[in-house]
Amino acid sequence: MxxxxxxxxxxxxxxxxxxxxxxxxxxxxxxxxxxxxxxxxxxxxxxxxxxxxxxxxxxxxxxxxxxxxxxxxxxxxxxxxxxxxxxxxxxxxxxxxxxxxxxxxxxxxxxxxxxxxxxxxxxxxxxxxxxxxxxxxxxxxxxxxxxxxxxxxxxxxxxxxxxxxxxxxxxxxxxxxxxFDPLDDAAMERVLRAQLPDANATEIAALVTAGQGSPGRALGFAGLDMAALDKAMTGIARDGDPSNTQRAKLAKLLSPKAAQPRYEAFLDRAPAFIAAAAPAKHGAALQTALNSYDAARALSASARSLSLDAQATVFEMAGLVATLAEPARS
Known part of the structure; x- marks a missing residue:
């Protein structure tokens, strides 16, 4: 060892x-x-x-x-x-x-x-x-x-x-x-490449981001296409998904029983995604992000302990991600 x-x-x-x-x-x-x-x-x-x-x-x-x-x-x-x-x-x-x-x-x-x-x-x-x-x-x-x-x-x-x-x-x-501190991105990449020799650069990069300095956390996401989940959340956070189309699509994607591992990964990843976006906010937008982070953590915990409906939970969680969108300037 x-x-x-x-x-x-x-x-x-x-x-x-x-x-x-x-x-x-x-x-x-x-x-x-x-x-x-x-x-x-x-x-x-x-x-x-x-x-x-x-x-x-x-x-x-x-x-x-x-x-x-x-x-x-x-x-x-x-x-x-x-x-x-x-x-x-x-x-x-x-x-x-x-x-x-x-x-x-x-x-x-x-x-x-x-x-x-x-x-x-x-x-x-x-x-x-x-x-x-x-x-x-x-x-x-x-x-x-x-x-x-x-x-x-x-x-x-x-x-x-x-x-x-x-x-x-x-x-x-x-x-x-x-x-013991979180690992930097270079160390994370070394660990992941050693543990996942067949993973491509895109997957490694997505796992480094999702792992937040924790190789153990990142390895738990391996094979779950975290890059696609992050891409979906990035789109929702960017424009707020006013028509709810993206939220509904993500909820439908993650709700089947066969998608349970990705659903659980989403429950872990979404609060961290919101937290990572918060430092770039100011004033009311920052407070909104912090409130959404607290709500996302609570929802993630409740979804597991109470076995909440997956489709409704993903839709609600994606709605918290959508609060990161800031109004377009005219």
């Missing part, structure tokens, strides 16, 4: 802590979703455990040889000193189905037996939580807080957060913050 592209400063800061004797017991890897926080955390966890098992035997940086036992145990999910907490499938017999809304207190309490003993194979043990934002409140958060306040010997917590401002202040205060 290679380091994710971008955020070199964060990677270097953690490496410095590993080698400089300043390794805090709890780290908060914070930044937008899809910028490589969790990938880096898993790389760091592997390195920490492998180094703890064989001090001084590894090359500099984050490399761990493919033959290292730590690597194979983590890959098999059987390393005794490593635990990873994530949302689990709602139905254990259907692992490919929907995930639970949160990480419950039972998962946090399940760490107890590991904490009751010393590390088995290393001087360290790692608890990785992806994402700490999804830990159930207040029960699970409070149970985790106790371990952060009085960490078991040798335990290092790696906590992934997409929205650190929403965490309990008591959890944030126990952690050392490591910030």
């Amino acid at each position: 290679t380091l994710p592209i971008g955020n070199d400063a964060a990677h270097a800061a953690f490496a410095s802590a590993m080698t400089g004797g300043t390794l805090h017991h709890a780290w908060l890897f914070a930044g937008p979703e899809g910028v490589g926080k969790a990938t880096f955390a898993r790389i760091a966890a592997l390195r920490l455990l492998a180094e703890g098992a064989n001090p001084g035997s590894l090359p500099p940086g984050y490399d761990v040889p493919g033959t290292d036992r730590t690597r194979s145990l983590i890959a098999a999910g059987s390393h005794p000193d490593y635990r990873e907490l994530t949302r689990q499938p709602k139905d254990a017999d259907k692992p490919g189905q929907d995930l639970a809304r949160s990480i419950p207190i039972a998962q946090v309490r399940a760490l107890g037996p590991m904490f009751a003993t010393t590390p088995s194979m290393s001087s360290r043990r790692i608890v990785l939580i992806d994402a700490i934002d999804e830990v159930e409140r207040p029960g699970a958060s409070n149970a985790l807080l106790k371990s952060l306040e009085e960490p078991p010997a040798g335990t290092i917590f790696l906590l992934i957060s997409h929205a650190p401002g929403r965490l309990l202040p008591t959890i944030r205060s126990r952690c050392r913050l490591l910030r």
Whole structure:
């Protein structure tokens, strides 16, 4: 596993802590979703455990040889000193189905037996939580807080957060913050070209725009012709679609069941499209754009949670995009 592209400063800061004797017991890897926080955390966890098992035997940086036992145990999910907490499938017999809304207190309490003993194979043990934002409140958060306040010997917590401002202040205060930023367009293009070698330049450019600095977000849009969706929204935003023809066409295009992935992509993309247009506005036009952005975010959330009619939802969302049009000057 290679380091994710971008955020070199964060990677270097953690490496410095590993080698400089300043390794805090709890780290908060914070930044937008899809910028490589969790990938880096898993790389760091592997390195920490492998180094703890064989001090001084590894090359500099984050490399761990493919033959290292730590690597194979983590890959098999059987390393005794490593635990990873994530949302689990709602139905254990259907692992490919929907995930639970949160990480419950039972998962946090399940760490107890590991904490009751010393590390088995290393001087360290790692608890990785992806994402700490999804830990159930207040029960699970409070149970985790106790371990952060009085960490078991040798335990290092790696906590992934997409929205650190929403965490309990008591959890944030126990952690050392490591910030991860959105990638610039050049880095985004490098990631996307590596992951989508068959994609043409138009698709890559559209995904870079739609991803907003998040390769994970952009890859979720792959194959959904985001360029066409952006083109449709650009036309509506330019002239306001006074006859509603473009809005109706887009709503009809995205409403069939077969178009569900593109419909969901549109729900994600439209609020961001409005937000991107806002900085170029002034006065009343700016306030209108900000209001439309808030309304678009609310509509996107409601469409999912309430299973709103797709055709009506797209028509309404496109109407919010249309508010970006400014009156023609005579």
